[in-house]
Amino acid sequence: MSDVKKIAVIAAGLSQPSSTRLLADRLTEATVNNLRERGVDAEVTVIELRDLAHDVTNNLLTGFPSTKLDAAIAAVTGADGLIAVTPIFTTSYSGLFKSFIDVLDPQSLTDLPVLLGATGGTDRHSLAIDYAMRPLFSYLHAVAVPTGVYAASADWGSGAGSVSSTLPARITRAAGELAALAAVSDRSDRVIDPFALPEGFSPVGSFGAQ
Amino acid sequence: MQFGIFTVSDVTTDPTNGTTPSEGERIKAIVTIAKKAEEVGLDVFALGEHHNPPFVSSSPTTTLAYIAAQTEKLILSTSTTLITTNDPVKIAEDYAMLQHLSDGRADLMMGRGNTGPVYPWFGKDIREGIPLAIENYSLLHKLWREEFVNWEGKYRTPLQGFQSTPRPLDGVPPFVWHGSIRSPEIAEQAAFYGDGFFANNIFWPKEHYMRLVSYYRQRFEHYGHGTAAQAIVGLGGQAFMRSNSQAAKAEFRPYFDNAPVYGHGPSMEDFTDQTPLAVGSPQEVIDKYAGMREHFGDYQRQLFLMDHAGLPLKTVLEQLDILGEEVVPVLRKEFATNRPAEVPDAPTHASLVAKRDAALADSAADAPATV
Numbered sequence: 001m002s003d004v005k006k007i008a009v010i011a012a013g014l015s016q017p018s019s020t021r022l023l024a025d026r027l028t029e030a031t032v033n034n035l036r037e038r039g040v041d042a043e044v045t046v047i048e049l050r051d052l053a054h055d056v057t058n059n060l061l062t063g064f065p066s067t068k069l070d071a072a073i074a075a076v077t078g079a080d081g082l083i084a085v086t087p088i089f090t091t092s093y094s095g096l097f098k099s100f101i102d103v104l105d106p107q108s109l110t111d112l113p114v115l116l117g118a119t120g121g122t123d124r125h126s127l128a129i130d131y132a133m134r135p136l137f138s139y140l141h142a143v144a145v146p147t148g149v150y151a152a153s154a155d156w157g158s159g160a161g162s163v164s165s166t167l168p169a170r171i172t173r174a175a176g177e178l179a180a181l182a183a184v185s186d187r188s189d190r191v192i193d194p195f196a197l198p199e200g201f202s203p204v205g206s207f208g209a210q
Numbered sequence: 211m212q213f214g215i216f217t218v219s220d221v222t223t224d225p226t227n228g229t230t231p232s233e234g235e236r237i238k239a240i241v242t243i244a245k246k247a248e249e250v251g252l253d254v255f256a257l258g259e260h261h262n263p264p265f266v267s268s269s270p271t272t273t274l275a276y277i278a279a280q281t282e283k284l285i286l287s288t289s290t291t292l293i294t295t296n297d298p299v300k301i302a303e304d305y306a307m308l309q310h311l312s313d314g315r316a317d318l319m320m321g322r323g324n325t326g327p328v329y330p331w332f333g334k335d336i337r338e339g340i341p342l343a344i345e346n347y348s349l350l351h352k353l354w355r356e357e358f359v360n361w362e363g364k365y366r367t368p369l370q371g372f373q374s375t376p377r378p379l380d381g382v383p384p385f386v387w388h389g390s391i392r393s394p395e396i397a398e399q400a401a402f403y404g405d406g407f408f409a410n411n412i413f414w415p416k417e418h419y420m421r422l423v424s425y426y427r428q429r430f431e432h433y434g435h436g437t438a439a440q441a442i443v444g445l446g447g448q449a450f451m452r453s454n455s456q457a458a459k460a461e462f463r464p465y466f467d468n469a470p471v472y473g474h475g476p477s478m479e480d481f482t483d484q485t486p487l488a489v490g491s492p493q494e495v496i497d498k499y500a501g502m503r504e505h506f507g508d509y510q511r512q513l514f515l516m517d518h519a520g521l522p523l524k525t526v527l528e529q530l531d532i533l534g535e536e537v538v539p540v541l542r543k544e545f546a547t548n549r550p551a552e553v554p555d556a557p558t559h560a561s562l563v564a565k566r567d568a569a570l571a572d573s574a575a576d577a578p579a580t581v
Contacts, residue, residue, distance in 0.1 A: 062471070195421075
């Protein structure tokens with residue numbers, strides 16, 4: 001097992017700069033700090049999906065990734081921990097976020113620890129993490145940590161007289177949960193054999209040569 | 211080294227003028243294209259099998275037999291024959307029939323088919339695609355090699371004392387290729403039987419197919435059919451040519467941009483960089499395909515996709531002229547240069563008969579003399 005854990009970060013914000021990237025950076029920093037406290041170094045790869053939007057669409061149409069997209073896919077699928085942050089559009093993760101997930105091999109995120117993050121204009125969409133993102137990663141057999149972090153516009157600074165945001169505390173708690181799993185993950189050391197045959201496979205079939 | 215063309219038999223609207231051939235016109239065009247392939251000196255014509263529009267080729271052996279009657283040397287093959295949804299008994303009989311009618315100029319390529327609804331239309335399930343391909347071929351292989359077959363499997367009714375008819379020409383089954391774009395199970399199957407492996411190599415980067423072909427070669431050696439370099443490999447390809455690069459690009463671009471498979475996606479420039487598609491002068495196509503042996507090892511069969519995406523028949527025939535007269539003769543020389551002596555040619559009916567006879571002579575010589 002290597003001493004350095006690989007953390008991949010997906011930021012699906014469309015504007016530059018985006019609050020989605022801002023949240024992703026805060027979550028990344030907190031995760032890296034927590035890993036360091038555990039004596040674990042982290043190697044971070046940040047993937048801004050905006051930069052890959054055309055490549056993702058082309059992959060959907062042609063069935064293969066460009067070199068640039070292939071590198072991003074490898075960083076995500078070979079990570080020890082993933083921080084996935086999307087804006088909430090029309091009650092759910094953005095189309096670009098889902099399109100990127102759609103070009104991944106459905107088996108490739110199995111047992112990957114994931115921290116779910118989302119941003120939106122109003123805190124009334126905060127449950128989108130739990131009714132949209134969490135089932136998506138459950139389907140992919142990833143391990144989503146219990147705390148998801150949703151940041152509404154108000155979380156970045158409240159008007160005078162309002163209660164102060166709980167965002168920093170939520171970030172710290174979620175990052176701790178991810179770091180605990182990523183610190184003991186061996187995913188980035190695994191060698192995947194693309195030609196591994198299914199167990200019990202016979203070139204003459206289950207009834208054998210007759 | 212064999213060169214030829216393969217078609218998927220799509221009926222596609224020509225994006226430059228909005229015209230769409232009728233099914234009848236397209237079917238006759240396919241025959242014309244096949245005859246042209248022989249005329250310009252190509253070795254192989256392979257036809258797909260589909261059971262859903264916009265494709266017209268549902269009965270390859272009917273079409274191939276009709277072409278066989280009008281050609282002399284052309285090898286007739288498939289791209290592919292659906293080993294999943296066809297009854298292997300009917301495949302055994304249809305292709306043995308074609309083998310007789312064409313005087314041994316027939317081989318075939320097994321494929322699974324990737325259109326979900328086609329499977330249930332034939333009483334099958336796409337999720338069982340690989341087990342179907344494995345079991346059905348196991349039966350097909352037996353039907354061509356044993357006179358009377360007793361057999362039981364999961365996917366068709368059992369057979370007792372069944373003899374498929376006609377028997378293969380000269381008692382030698384047609385050569386079989388297995389086509390796959392991503393499944394190691396199929397590469398393993400091809401290697402197990404010592405059959406050919408075909409990578410269509412047209413829609414994805416060649417690196418993907420190189421890994422699959424390399425795996426097949428290793429397994430071919432593992433199963434004792436020869437060295438990895440002696441495994442029988444076929445590749446697809448795709449080209450559009452005019453005398454100069456600019457003219458080729460300008461003419462092909464609307465077909466590329468609207469093609470059913472990759473249209474409205476990457477630019478033609480990106481796609482030609484990333485995949486084996488070549489659009490340019492004959493020399494550019496020669497350069498790209500002469501390099502394939504460096505990536506895949508010396509191989510036996512190169513097929514080009516030339517008649518898709520709504521290209522008019524006249525254009526396709528012009529492309530075949532260029533392919534046959536300017537490109538393939540040069541590629542033949544290039545591929546022959548420094549080709550190791552151990553690398554075999556693609557099996558033909560004549561070579562398979564000779565091999566069988568040699569094996570029989572060997573075993574007769576080894577047998578103790580009888581009084």
